[in-house]
Amino acid sequence: MKTLRIGSRGAEVKTLQAKLNTVCPYGLVIDGVFGAATEEAVRTFQQAHDLTVDGIVGAKTWSKLGFETAEEVSPGGRTINKLILHCSATPEGEDFSIDSIDNSHKARNFSYYIDPVTKQKRYVGYHYIILRDGTIVRCRPENVRGCHTSNHNSDSIGVCYIGGCPARTVKDWNKKGKDTRTEAQKTSIIKLVRELKGRYGNPEVYGHCDFAAKACPSFDARTEFKNFK
Numbered sequence: 001m002k003t004l005r006i007g008s009r010g011a012e013v014k015t016l017q018a019k020l021n022t023v024c025p026y027g028l029v030i031d032g033v034f035g036a037a038t039e040e041a042v043r044t045f046q047q048a049h050d051l052t053v054d055g056i057v058g059a060k061t062w063s064k065l066g067f068e069t070a071e072e073v074s075p076g077g078r079t080i081n082k083l084i085l086h087c088s089a090t091p092e093g094e095d096f097s098i099d100s101i102d103n104s105h106k107a108r109n110f111s112y113y114i115d116p117v118t119k120q121k122r123y124v125g126y127h128y129i130i131l132r133d134g135t136i137v138r139c140r141p142e143n144v145r146g147c148h149t150s151n152h153n154s155d156s157i158g159v160c161y162i163g164g165c166p167a168r169t170v171k172d173w174n175k176k177g178k179d180t181r182t183e184a185q186k187t188s189i190i191k192l193v194r195e196l197k198g199r200y201g202n203p204e205v206y207g208h209c210d211f212a213a214k215a216c217p218s219f220d221a222r223t224e225f226k227n228f229k
């Protein structure tokens, strides 16, 4: 869905007007012209849904209206102030596929991006995933906003390693955090952090737990990467 604002015209404006009429009796004429009445309806909708009230229908407003949108790629690149480390919260000793992460993030309505290689829609919220054998998998392009840490996605890069919980045989394994990084994963995380720090002007390294009440990534990333060069 494109970003629509006053003056926009076309089929997507009709879609918007029809949808607004179903969520509230705005009584908009579905004419495909984004005029003052449509803008007023958008503002009312935004106000009611804790969105920025600007009368502009961007990704967040489309999303609240029930339409999925691609995260916009910022052509000039993003300003990256943070590298945020995560775990997949899966049991020690078990692999977990990128497709599984893609499916679970799709189910959680994460924004999608277009995979640069396959040209397919993907929903993985992280920019990189580190497999148990240390393979670094590129997921979301770095210039696309991630979907991994509430309120900190616009200026960060998200890196996730597979693991982070005790083995499945441990009681309540999925309610506990455990640093399950393999030596290969540790080496790859260091390599990737070094590379990203070099390219983005030395951003700080954090764990997801620094921004949310979670165990993720099950180790103290901030301390581990303090003074890291």
Ligand SMILES: [Zn+2]
Binding pocket: 085, 086, 087, 148, 208, 216, 217
């Ligand atoms: Zn996390």
